[in-house]
Amino acid sequence: MPQDRLHEHAIKMHSLSKRFGKFQAVDNLNISIYKDEIMCILGHNGAGKTTTINMLTGMLTPSSGDAEVLGYSLLADINDVR
Numbered sequence: 001m002p003q004d005r006l007h008e009h010a011i012k013m014h015s016l017s018k019r020f021g022k023f024q025a026v027d028n029l030n031i032s033i034y035k036d037e038i039m040c041i042l043g044h045n046g047a048g049k050t051t052t053i054n055m056l057t058g059m060l061t062p063s064s065g066d067a068e069v070l071g072y073s074l075l076a077d078i079n080d081v082r
Helices: 049-056
Strands: 009-020 023-034 064-069
Touching: 009 049, 023 049, 049 064
Parallel strands: none
Antiparallel strands: 009 023, 009 064
């Protein structure tokens, strides 16, 4: 892999949060996933895994925070993210 691509982000989450009423499903998530990297999300039922993926795909809007997918913002560029 070329050195300049070694540290490029594929997905970068910045304080990503989702609340459903009083229930905090995802709380202040900060994760960087680099290009050509494989990552899995593990956790018990109700840990926020599906909610996180739904925010990253645009099915849910974050309550706060943002994420970049290949440099496109979930909040500002959702059509490009999709």
